[in-house]
Amino acid sequence: MRQLLVLGAGTAGTMVVNKLRRKLSRDEWRITVVDMSDRHFYQPGYLFLPFGAYEPEQVVRPAAPLIGPGVDVIRAEVDRVDAARNQVLLLDGRSLPYDDLVIATGVTPRPDQTPGMLDGGQWRKTIFDFYTYEGAAALAKALERFDAGRLVVHITDMPIKCPVAPLEFTFLADDHLRRLGRRDRVELVYATPLPGAFTKPIAAGRLGSMLDERKVTVEPDFLVERIDGTRLISYDEREIPFDLLVTVPLNMGADFVARSGLGDELNLVPVDRFTMLAKGYDNIFALGDANDIPTSKAGSVAHFAVDVLVDNFVAHAAGRPMTGRFDGHANCFVESGAGKALLIDFNYDTEPLPGRYPLPGAGPFRLLGESAVNHWGKLAFRWMYWHLLLPGRPIPLPAHMSMAGKHTPVPGK
Template identity: 80%
Template sequence: MRRLLVLGAGTAGTMVVNKLRRRLPSANWRITVVEPGDQHFYQPGYLFLPFGAYAPRQVVKPTRSLIAGGVELIRGEVDRVVPADGEVRLCDGRTLPYDYLVIATGVTPRPDQTPGMLDGGQWRKTIFDFYTYDGAVALADALDRFDGGRLVVHITDMPIKCPVAPLEFAFLVDDYFRQRGRRDRVELVYATPLPGAFTKPVASARLGTMLDERKIAVEPDFLVEQIKGKSLISYDEREIPFDLLVTVPLNMGADFVARSGLGNELNLVPVDRHTFRSKAYGNIFALGDAADLPTSKAGSVAHFAAEVFTGNFLEHIDGRPMTGSFDGHANCFVESGGGKALLIDFNYDTEPLPGTYPLPAVGPFRLLTEAPVNHWGKLAFRWMYWNLLLPGRPIPLPAHMSMAGKHLPAGKD
């Protein structure tokens, strides 16, 4: 009996075990997934909780209900991986052997890594996050009570889960206060460690213009050193006062990755960016946010990566070369308020470009253009997530990015 052990039953881990359970004969393969919690959260839904667009119950389901029959689910915290022995040790003393290991434990916001963020007495009082379920729920009450002043949307450092989410929050909070007649009493500031609104020039120019149109001030190249009182202080001694801070703390991988000697300084697992295979061990892979891939940490990446990984893994266990090559494909809907959104679609080599997706001319989605159809696409994704993506069912979208429907803006070649 060969043993596949998957650490983490989040987006990537759940998709992988469900896909492989159908492809690996149960007589020959034992598939086990380790997960500390008993609830699975639809993390893209966190963005909508502060604004009342989703009820909390709509973004959570029992983990066991999402895992295919025939997959063993173990509740437990991982203490460390011991590659030399081919085993994973849990914090309660249990030991789990493996022939192949997939690390899919994601990343976690770490407010403790910024002095004054968690230990200054303001957490969930004047400082909030929306990258956690509890934080997003608490922020809904804070926004409802906020009658005016300076609201700062802040990113500590990159990489983060869904890098466009802070921009979406800025657009949505602008719309939120406009609808309630309070926008003229609220000063909005967007503080980012990036030199602009986004990392890629074409998208950054479009998103930056949208911030200007909404009178959201941008503080670029802002690397926070500490939070002192009700001010963000950067390493170059700039200061941004706030009345309400909505921050994205430093995102880090699981601590066991560091204890196991498998990660970089952010506890992300170095892997081949095309095959997800560990650079240190031939029978260890990392998927989703847990890997150090140079692309977005987003659900779409986990989905496209899982498609490539499944075929590669089947080749690998048969002793054949892995022929699938992940190209870094990601696409993200960007909520912009007023019932509209943009869509961006890109990969390792091609930045987000204008056009239509997935079909040329027809779309129906519009790339780098605000449109109601994109907003409805984002809302429809929740149903797809629960009913198609997590179960590992086929979706008629290619895992690799296509240039069909895209065009270069004037002046680009």
Template identity: 65%
Template sequence: MTRHVVVLGAGTAGTMLANRLRRKLDDTWAITVVDRDDAHPYQPGFLFVPFGGSTDGLVRSRHAFVHDGVELVLEGVDRVDAAAREVLLLDGRLLPYDYLVIASGATLRPDQTPGMLGPEWRRSIFDFYTLDGAKALAGALRDFRGGRLVVHITDVPIKCPVAPLEFTFLADDWLRERGLRNETELVFVTPLDGAFTKPVASAHLGSMLADREVRVESDFLVEHIEDRTLVSYDGREVPFDLLVTVPLHMGAEFVTRSGLGDELGFVPVDKHTLRSTADAHIFAVGDAADIPTSKAGSVAHFSVDVLVDNLVELAAGRPMSHSFDGHANCFIESGDGRALLLDFNYETEPLPGTYPAPYVGPLSLLKESRANHLGKLAFRWVYWNVLLPGRPMPLAPAMSMVGKHVPTTTSQEEVRHAGHHA
């Protein structure tokens, strides 16, 4: 008798999960992946497009990266019937499942902010989280001759939470190279109380913004946009000549229709097992899950490793024994051919040190370096050729403290306390 795992979403997390599962489950298990189209984007590459980066190879066919033993269905999802253990597709087909994994990611919703999608959209208001937006922004930057350039985060959570900071650092570098920095006021507008969610990293990144003379407008929750001005709920106003915004992120609409999501449409799960709090046969992974860590490719990678092992145990009739610790790492482009690297988890915030090899590196943590920049560029090849196909990576899913050190002004207890409240 054939049993079924259905994966909703063929993005980073869904593709990795399906390919890894196919290698570990026997032929009594059928694996089906569903997505609405055949275009798989390499989203980290969008960051460089506004500054003249190439778009070649940023989008590829999903079919090219799904294992031959996995069925890829290109159709939208209407809803999940958890009671019947079925997925209803928009074309009327029903997909039964024994286990369902929701990997439908996060979607940009500029329509949720009044005035964002008005006449200024793609004229003075741009995003770089989509390829079309990044291309349009490249044109706007080519024509930019100075004024107030505002980088704005509507609300959290967002995909790759460091990307707005990266854009700000790269914009500062790009403007200096063109002799426009003195003619430009750079403003970073965030709903957070600092540059990042974790205190040590936030202080470090905040000082980098200060060094570059970037004004930070914190605790800013936008209510609407009007007359090229961001207006917050508390009445503050930030005018702009060019706005680079990160719109509100929400989960897939079918998640909400199915009664499986929170107020933003993300799936509430146990943060260690990724099992839905609503149904024992449903899991969520990647950006679709509500776990309290970054919505980043590294989180997808490390959590998929844990989820695959747990699903294999469940398939064999054993209890789950693996636990995800919230491990995430993020490169942060800082301009001038350098970058930082952050490595953290649920309990411990980013700390100085080396990665991936303790004391050797070659990558530096919480420190700008050329090696980190080259590491970020090299990751594209790793993504297409190792991660997506589900090939093994020599990186444990759990974060290690070996090779890291706590700054002398911060005790380990303070670091763990900060991690709980980030």
């Protein structure tokens, strides 16, 4: 019997095992997923925890019921992949052979990589993150107490999970402080390593103007070298003092990727961006945040990439060429406060453009435009995530980006 081994039971790992279990013969294929956690977290919900919009129990569920029947689950930590022998070694001493391997272990925040962030005595006192369950819950308590001073939202470096989330946090913090009557006593600063609010010019212009409208000071091209007490210090010696720092630490892939010799300097697995096949290997794939493809590390990317990979894998397993090509399709709701949100939709070659999605003219979602419908779409996605996306059920959205309904704005109009 052939062995498909999947490392990681997060968004990408859970989707791929549930979809492939329906596609691969149970007489020919054994599917096993390895993950050390018995809980599954809805990571987009972390954004809402600091503002009390979600309760903690709404973003976490037991992991076991989310994996469909016919998939073996091993609760363990990976030591390394021995690609030469087609086996994975676990920290408990076990070894797992495979015919094909999928790495879907994502990325995690690494505050230890920035001097003074974790070891300066301010972690979870004046320095917080919201990219972890524990961090978002701790930040909620800090925001309750914070009523005056300088609040700095900071990105250490790219790439990060959901690159619009720091912007969303800034917009929601502005709205939160206004509703509490504290906004005029708080200076909001957005410090980013990017030259502006976003990587693509049209979206960067729109999102940047929204920061301006909310009187948020933007510190662009800010590459932090260290944190000294309550000061961010960049490599070019600029300083940003803070009373409360909400930071996005460096995001890195799993350490076993480095130990296995499979990753780059951030422990991301280099892959063919169209097939997710690891470079230099014919039986190792890397999905979701764990790979180095040049698009957003977002749940939508995992969803669309899995849709392409599943059919490719079936062909690959049968000795046929993989003809499916993932185009880098990503779409992300961007919460903007006051019960509104934007939507962006883009891929490797096309930047976010204004228009309507998914139906031209009808929408119902606006691209690069704020609306209440977009906000409700983001909230509704939580139900879709648990009940459709993770189980691998069909969602009526094409894996490949379409230009239908989009238009390129004319400068000056």
